[in-house]
Amino acid sequence: MELPSSGLPGGTIDVDLHPMVPGLAALTPYLEPIWRDQIAMRGMEGFDTQSYPPRSPKSVRADWRPGSGPPAATVQQLREQVLEPWGIARGIVTPLYGVQLVFNEDMAHGFTQALNDWTRKEWLDADPRLSGSIILPMFNTEHAVAEIERCAPDPRFVQAMVLVMGETPLGRRHNWPVFEALVRHDLPLAIHAGSTYRNPVTSLGWPSWYAEDYMANQQGFQSTLASMITEGVFVKFPTLKVVLLESGVSWLPAFLWRLSKGWKGVRFEVPWLDRSPIEVVKENVRLSVQPFDAPDDAETVQRLIDHLGSDEMLLWSSDWPHWQFDGAPKLPPGISPELARKICVENAFSTYKRLAQETVA
Amino acid sequence: MARHVIAPVAEIAPGERRMVEVDGKKIVLFNLGGEFFALSDRCPHQGGSLSQGKSIALIQSPCPGEYSYSRSGEFVRCPWHAWEFDIRTGKSQFDPRRMKVRTFPACVEKGEALELQAETFPVSIEQDYVVVEV
Numbered sequence: 001m002e003l004p005s006s007g008l009p010g011g012t013i014d015v016d017l018h019p020m021v022p023g024l025a026a027l028t029p030y031l032e033p034i035w036r037d038q039i040a041m042r043g044m045e046g047f048d049t050q051s052y053p054p055r056s057p058k059s060v061r062a063d064w065r066p067g068s069g070p071p072a073a074t075v076q077q078l079r080e081q082v083l084e085p086w087g088i089a090r091g092i093v094t095p096l097y098g099v100q101l102v103f104n105e106d107m108a109h110g111f112t113q114a115l116n117d118w119t120r121k122e123w124l125d126a127d128p129r130l131s132g133s134i135i136l137p138m139f140n141t142e143h144a145v146a147e148i149e150r151c152a153p154d155p156r157f158v159q160a161m162v163l164v165m166g167e168t169p170l171g172r173r174h175n176w177p178v179f180e181a182l183v184r185h186d187l188p189l190a191i192h193a194g195s196t197y198r199n200p201v202t203s204l205g206w207p208s209w210y211a212e213d214y215m216a217n218q219q220g221f222q223s224t225l226a227s228m229i230t231e232g233v234f235v236k237f238p239t240l241k242v243v244l245l246e247s248g249v250s251w252l253p254a255f256l257w258r259l260s261k262g263w264k265g266v267r268f269e270v271p272w273l274d275r276s277p278i279e280v281v282k283e284n285v286r287l288s289v290q291p292f293d294a295p296d297d298a299e300t301v302q303r304l305i306d307h308l309g310s311d312e313m314l315l316w317s318s319d320w321p322h323w324q325f326d327g328a329p330k331l332p333p334g335i336s337p338e339l340a341r342k343i344c345v346e347n348a349f350s351t352y353k354r355l356a357q358e359t360v361a
Numbered sequence: 362m363a364r365h366v367i368a369p370v371a372e373i374a375p376g377e378r379r380m381v382e383v384d385g386k387k388i389v390l391f392n393l394g395g396e397f398f399a400l401s402d403r404c405p406h407q408g409g410s411l412s413q414g415k416s417i418a419l420i421q422s423p424c425p426g427e428y429s430y431s432r433s434g435e436f437v438r439c440p441w442h443a444w445e446f447d448i449r450t451g452k453s454q455f456d457p458r459r460m461k462v463r464t465f466p467a468c469v470e471k472g473e474a475l476e477l478q479a480e481t482f483p484v485s486i487e488q489d490y491v492v493v494e495v
Contacts, residue, residue, distance in 0.1 A: 233425075235424060265444060276455070
């Protein structure tokens with residue numbers, strides 16, 4: 001097997017890349033005139049999300065900040081920082097610019113359409129190795145479904161994305177038309193770290209520090225998974241795949257242990273859930289490996305992989321340009337070459353059917 | 362397996378249960394509409410006493426939001442962690458194939474047919490008795 005300097009198998013697919021919209025002006029070619037002109041009329045400044053403040057060290061790795069100009073804003077930067085040096089064969093780009101979070105539902109829809117078209121034109125057209133995520137305006141289910149229908153005919157969109165901390169728990173039935181549309185087009189739902197800031201990021205209220213805010217994502221992922229599982233989303237849509245991006249990994253077994261334990265006692269509340277949540281997650285949920293959140297110890301990592309109970313759940317990611325590691329990427333220790341190939345290549349192809357259908361020039 | 366006469370049928374009314382100790386084993390007898398079923402009184406999880414658990418119905422669902430409610434009183438819920446068991450089969454509801462509570466054959470027999478004497482009370486030929494094989 002080919003092992004480039006990065007230590008990754010040949011053909012590695014990076015499922016979590018984040019182009020950063022360099023400013024609202026970048027979206028103007030893609031906006032309907034009514035929304036384009038609102039930028040000046042309202043004096044709108046931008047939609048950088050507070051989950052990843054652009055100047056925060058975590059948001060952009062130091063050596064990926066250019067001397068001048070915006071970071072992570074061009075395909076050239078992605079090529080030079082990730083694709084070329086690490087021999088990455090394919091990448092899935094997911095912008096985290098917060099246009100879909102605007103309170104005005106129609107404006108959110110209009111700006112989200114522009115963001116998805118920006119992704120298509122500036123990134124997918126620019127490099128055939130790249131696939132994209134349809135960003136969903138989730139505050140209006142009809143808009144979210146319409147955006148799936150509008151973008152899905154382009155096979156380069158291989159998934160749709162929502163932020164993990166939304167307005168209501170994601171599994172609730174008002175969101176089901178979105179899941180139905182995704183299943184219709186065989187598109188996985190990516191759930192990425194970050195908040196819509198419709199609720200405090202913790203159930204205790206607003207925390208004080210960035211470290212708390214970032215760490216709260218893990219609780220968000222747990223509550224979101226619990227919602228989707230117990231509401232019966234995967235009973236109603238058994239083929240729906242959910243990909244957790246930048247979720248961390250090592251919390252999952254302990255969380256599932258607790259959820260499954262609770263389910264055994266209060267199964268009668270959710271009688272449609274006829275399998276243990278552990279089985280549901282193995283079948284329907286995938287996770288990106290950056291961050292992984294485990295010690296640099298092969299034995300611990302192997303135990304963790306054993307606890308996951310499946311070698312098909314993990315997908316390789318760099319989380320570019322977020323600062324998760326320095327230097328070249330490496331897989332957690334104790335992962336066999338066979339499992340490395342599953343994580344870096346094969347699992348992405350079985351998760352993203354559209355990746356296999358696309359032809360890379 | 363030995364047959365044990367537990368009690369006259371009239372002492373355990375339909376819908377009721379009784380905990381008995383037979384050969385050192387704690388067993389709970391349930392009367393479901395005149396049929397008797399015997400389960401170990403020990404939940405296979407951590408040993409909770411099923412005779413102290415509530416009798417409940419079976420809630421099932423073909424899909425989220427649709428409920429079927431049947432077999433009222435035919436399940437018992439462990440008082441400790443609320444695991445549900447089918448009184449007729451001993452099978453748990455969350456994993457009927459792999460998780461079950463031990464069952465014992467139970468039946469009703471006429472006193473005149475019984476060759477055995479109950480250990481703690483006399484058996485008369487005029488009455489019906491609950492018999493458990495342990």
